[in-house]
Amino acid sequence: MRAEALSGRTLGELALALGVRLPEEPRRAKGIPGQLLERALGADGGSRPEPDFGALGIELKTVPIGPEGRPRESTYVCKVASLEIAHEEWPSSRVRRKLAHVLWVPVAAVGALAERRIGAARLWQPSSEEEGDLRADWEELAGLLGSGAVEEITAHRGRFLQIRPKAADGDERGVMPGPDGTTVATVPRGFYLRSSFTERILGS
Amino acid sequence: MRAEALSGRTLGELALALGVRLPEEPRRAKGIPGQLLERALGADGGSRPEPDFGALGIELKTVPIGPEGRPRESTYVCKVASLEIAHEEWPSSRVRRKLAHVLWVPVAAVGALAERRIGAARLWQPSSEEEGDLRADWEELAGLLGSGAVEEITAHRGRFLQIRPKAADGDERGVMPGPDGTTVATVPRGFYLRSSFTERILGS
DNA sequence: ACGGATCCATCATTGGATCCAG
């Protein structure tokens, strides 16, 4: 209900109501729309690993929508956890837990930040087909990670779920399992949903 | 040499030279003298676990000196590391490493913060006797910690080295080994040198 | 007097994502 009430409002209106200054340059505003919506909807906030609406177990995701009506960007899901990934199974995986129940809020990614309008939110849980698609990609990727092939993984892999860097820059380093039980220092990575997947959700 | 050059200067002079505003209330300035000296001496700074002067392996400690010429406070050494303490031995312990080579800088703890004067620095390494004293206390305390008796330890223990809380407040919690291989959540603690010990160093 | 409680600055980490060169 709170999300529906925000439909049609601009980010500038939200920022004003919350007393937040919007950055001038777009590239300095990467996470801002998501944080405005967290606050406007009374999400628990902060950097804790719990869902945004902890008591409800619901995750909030904002999606930038281009002029054609389709998502302009992929959606970050969670980190690739180096130590856990080898022993993780899909049912208890971080990816599955994170995507178990999501409130998707589209935001028009057109024009100045302050003029961008919030669209109709959609509360979603994966259908059997959607979960099957995610699981297939996840199992392929987790298998590679578990065998120490992290350096072989590019963002090309996965039909709907992919792995890409998640770091302040390309020089950052984290430990990941390497070949034959060794470890390698490489750029930290995260799971992302391709925009083809979010398009399917938001379009249906 | 840089430390000697600072002898006789006030903290106000240092703050001015470094462009730092000193807090009005003393209780809001707890770590400030130490941080001013780090900067003035070109210490590596920050919160890394390395020595202040990394290349030299030297730790910087400021000591507040009362009107009678003796240290007014104990000196914090390092955290009590819950997981390591059970397997640690004195020669490789964090306490010993931290105190292996210290530059002690006395600061008169009299009057307003800005008027307090820096004294004559002393570059120190523990003598055999001093190390023996520290080791005896450390082994007693480490033994208690290893046996899970953390809750039994008060600051009364140890002639020269003691264990006290090290936290933002008394509600903070960290894990420590408890009795019989269990763990307990208790306030995080640190090792401190009693002022009787630093008095011995600075007086000699 | 001093043991337990507390305070600040800075860096590291996490969660929010979008940018942009080829």
Place this chain on the structure above:
DNA sequence: CTGGATCCAATGATGGATCCGT
């Protein structure tokens, strides 16, 4: 187009210690 690179806010952890009631 899009894979790899990057940017911000807010917490959490670490290192600097001193405060202050009993």
